[in-house]
Amino acid sequence: MTCKPILLAIPLLATPALADEMWISNEKDDTLSVIDIETLEVVRTIDVGERPRGITFSKDYSVLYVCASDSDTVQVIDPDSGEVLHELPSGEDPEQFVLHPDDRHLYIANEDDAITTVVDTESRTVVAQISVGIEPEGMAVSPDGKIAITTSETTNMAHWIDTESQEIFANTLVDSRPRHAEFIKEGTELWVSAEIGGTISVFDVATQDEITKIDFAVDGVHPDRVQPVGFEMTAGDTHAYVALGPSNHIAVVNAETYEVEDYILVGRRVWHLDFNADRSLAFTTNGVSGDVTVIDVASREAIKSIKVGRFPWGAAFRPTGG
Amino acid sequence: MLKHLLASAISLGLCTTALADTLQVPLIWLRHAEAERPVLSNLDPIPEDRGQAGAELGLSDNLTTGKFLGQDYSLEVIEIPPEADPLPDARAALARSPYMVLDAPAETLLAIADLPEAQGAMLFNAAASDMALRGENCRANLLHTKTSYAMxxxxxxxxxxxxxxxxxxxxxxxxxxxxxxxxxxxxxxxxxxxxxxxxxxxxxxxxxxxxxxxxxxxxxxxxxxxxxxxxxxxxxxxxxxxxxxxxxxxxxxxxxxxxxVSWAPVVEQWGAAQLHSRFQDLAGRDMTPRDYAAWAAVRAVGEAVTRTQSADPTTIRDYLLSDNFELAGFKGRPLSFRTWNGQMRQPIPLVTRAALVAQAPLEGFLHQRTELDTLGLDAPESPCTAFQ
Incomplete structure (x- = not known):
């Protein structure tokens, strides 16, 4: 019986792809770093197009979509081989995108063009382009697929798009430089972070009315430098983990009370994050320090820094059935 | 001699839907040209549209936001040669709009600010760095988006x-x-x-x-x-x-x-690359500090109109000088106005021709209000009384 762990370990070593993975886009290296979630080490580095930023997997994780911003394209990548399968028309300078729940349509923010582009990933065609505010960035689609959101950084708005007609049906002002949007609580609330405003605005999706605004304050850091960017929800949407940019902290926000419960020190200029399968670990991309901080969600402590490429931007989890 | 241009929402192809409910916000760009000093090198010619192109970019940014909110902005461009008297044109323009962005020497700024027609107007100094304008010669109707020498x-x-x-x-x-x-x-x-x-x-x-x-x-x-x-x-x-x-x-x-400097092409962080690329598309050249100051003035008005849903100059002035106003200026921190002299507080990049070396305020220079107030005239040392 004592040899059992060894027997288990051998197949794991022989086929490292069995462990779940965290994929990181490195904006200034034109690469992706693949982190093995068991060993917390980079196991693969994959060359992609210029200035990769937004990354997301298809619903069955069979392909990865990458915004190659300076190549003006979305690349579709086979995550097993790391090969670029084909490219999708994306409009100019795609920065961030979201995959519709139908697993087929990508909603893409074209940062330089003030446009949201809707691409059909099957026919590989652009099905709609929607004029939005200046420097669109944050993208979200409601869980029922009916509403898409684009936030525009210089116009300081969330644009509410009807995915049936592909037209804007509402515009709501948020604080300066909105960066990221998420539908939470089964799509009843929309959260929008504002980097320069230093807040997250919470909206009632049914009415588009603002419910509240969440403020942040990190000890010893001037409020101007506390800049919320990416955020993701823990299991059951009970808490949000909010990346606070150049304040180098993650805020843990109680999603019921809208109170900040904790601040966790991570690497420099923390930008986005994602969780592992059971959401027990968070992986944050730290642009300036060029690394990923791994946070243990239970203890709310950073447990490891992992060196990746230059200027890590996005993070996307991939289960591999291991 | 005088060049009057009208760049309206329609000429930019951004038609708003319901004109009846539209809030009209006309702005004036007035340049009283200074006689240029001869310099030895021909390497850095002063762009003909210096400043003006920044105002036009600000207009375009405002229009994009405005089209979602039923706000329509326009920019009238007035150019006055160095030897001409700027006051007749300034007077006439103030009858058409209370919002005037000025690219002019200090004497002209003061002469316009002191016009009876300018009382209650909102003037923006987008060109002069003189200290007296922020000090003993400050005017309550004159805000400064250009950085002062002291900053x-x-x-x-x-x-x-x-x-x-x-x-x-x-x-x-x-x-x-x-x-x-x-x-x-x-x-x-x-x-x-x-x-x-x-x-x-x-x-x-x-x-x-x-x-x-x-x-x-x-x-x-x-x-x-x-x-x-x-x-x-x-x-x-x-x-x-x-x-x-x-x-x-x-x-x-x-x-x-x-x-x-207040702005330079080598500032790349904080989304600055996007502002440069929008400006390049518009003007076909690099964005200078005066373009940045003009852009910031037009955007400040736009931001205040958006947040207050008003085009009334008193409402706008109150909002600009309040704690609520903040402008995302692509320098990593929100920009706002000092209540004691109307100067826009902002970070100052320290640059070479090829790279950003540092950006002030530097770490360790502290201030009880905001570290940005370690740059330039602070409230206790300001001789300006017009804002009290």
Whole structure:
């Protein structure tokens, strides 16, 4: 019986792809770093197009979509081989995108063009382009697929798009430089972070009315430098983990009370994050320090820094059935 | 002589849907040209549309936001040659709009601000860095989006302090603005505990493009010992010829070398690349500090109109000077206005021609209100009373 762990370990070593993975886009290296979630080490580095930023997997994780911003394209990548399968028309300078729940349509923010582009990933065609505010960035689609959101950084708005007609049906002002949007609580609330405003605005999706605004304050850091960017929800949407940019902290926000419960020190200029399968670990991309901080969600402590490429931007989890 | 242009929402192809409910916000861009000083080098010509292109970009940004909110902005461009009297045109323009962005010397700014027609208007100084405009000659209807000399030189002295370059010498040009810049450098050095051991006026009238290698070593040979050589030459007439020709190998700063500026193409972070690329598309050239100041003025009005849903100048002024106003200015921190003299507070990039070296306020320079107020005239030292 004592040899059992060894027997288990051998197949794991022989086929490292069995462990779940965290994929990181490195904006200034034109690469992706693949982190093995068991060993917390980079196991693969994959060359992609210029200035990769937004990354997301298809619903069955069979392909990865990458915004190659300076190549003006979305690349579709086979995550097993790391090969670029084909490219999708994306409009100019795609920065961030979201995959519709139908697993087929990508909603893409074209940062330089003030446009949201809707691409059909099957026919590989652009099905709609929607004029939005200046420097669109944050993208979200409601869980029922009916509403898409684009936030525009210089116009300081969330644009509410009807995915049936592909037209804007509402515009709501948020604080300066909105960066990221998420539908939470089964799509009843929309959260929008504002980097320069230093807040997250919470909206009632049914009415588009603002419910509240969440403020942040990190000890010893001037409020101007506390800049919320990416955020993701823990299991059951009970808490949000909010990346606070150049304040180098993650805020843990109680999603019921809208109170900040904790601040966790991570690497420099923390930008986005994602969780592992059971959401027990968070992986944050730290642009300036060029690394990923791994946070243990239970203890709310950073447990490891992992060196990746230059200027890590996005993070996307991939289960591999291991 | 006068060039009046009207760039309206319609000419930019951004039609708003319901014109009846549309809030109309006309803005004026008025330039009273200054006679340009002849300089030795032809390498950096002053763009014809300097400042104006920044205002136009601000207009375009405002229009994009406005189309979602039923706001329509327009920009009327008025150009007045140096020898002409700007007041008749300014008077007439103020009857058409209370929002005027000015690219003009200090005397013109004050003359316009003092017009009866300008009382209750919102004027923006997008060109002049003179200290008196923020001090004893401040006006309640004149806000400043252009950085003052003191903001620029405080930024540089913070850097020298952080580097422990404590011994400084200064070469000054002969133009009045060189003297103003030199005075600001001297005051900033004192503010941050540094000493300018010697100030030496530039004396040559020869063509330094040919002579710098012969003249500058001798000119700098007898300077006091120093860690950093400062140059006050606002038009960059001779400053560019100093580097690498000095008697002792020392870094240079001020008008050449390490320059404290409100904006430069080398500022890449904080989304600045997007602003540069929008500006390049519009103007086909780099965005200068005056373009940035004009852009910030037009955007400040747009941001205030958006947040207050009003085009009334008193409402807008109150909002701009309140704690609620913040403008995302692509420099990593929100920009706002100082309530004691109407100066827009903003970070100051310290740049070479190829890269951003640092951005002030530097870490460690603290202030009870905001670290941005370590740059320029702070409330207790401001002689301005018009805002009280």
């Amino acid at each position: 620029q030189t405080d930024a540089l002295m913070q850097f020298a302090r952080a580097k422990r370059w404590e011994d400084l010498v200064l070469i000054t040009g002969n133009a009045p603005e060189d003297a103003a810049y030199a005075a600001a450098l001297t005051a900033s050095a004192a503010k941050f505990g540094l000493t300018i051991a010697e100030t030496k006026p530039w004396i040559f009238d020869a063509d330094m493009r040919r002579n710098a290698a012969q003249e500058v070593p001798l000119f700098t040979q007898d300077l006091a010992d120093h860690d950093l050589l400062l140059i006050a030459d606002v038009a960059n007439d001779f400053a560019r010829y100093i580097a690498y020709n000095t008697w002792t190998p020392r870094p240079i700063a001020g008008s050449e070398g390490l320059r404290p």
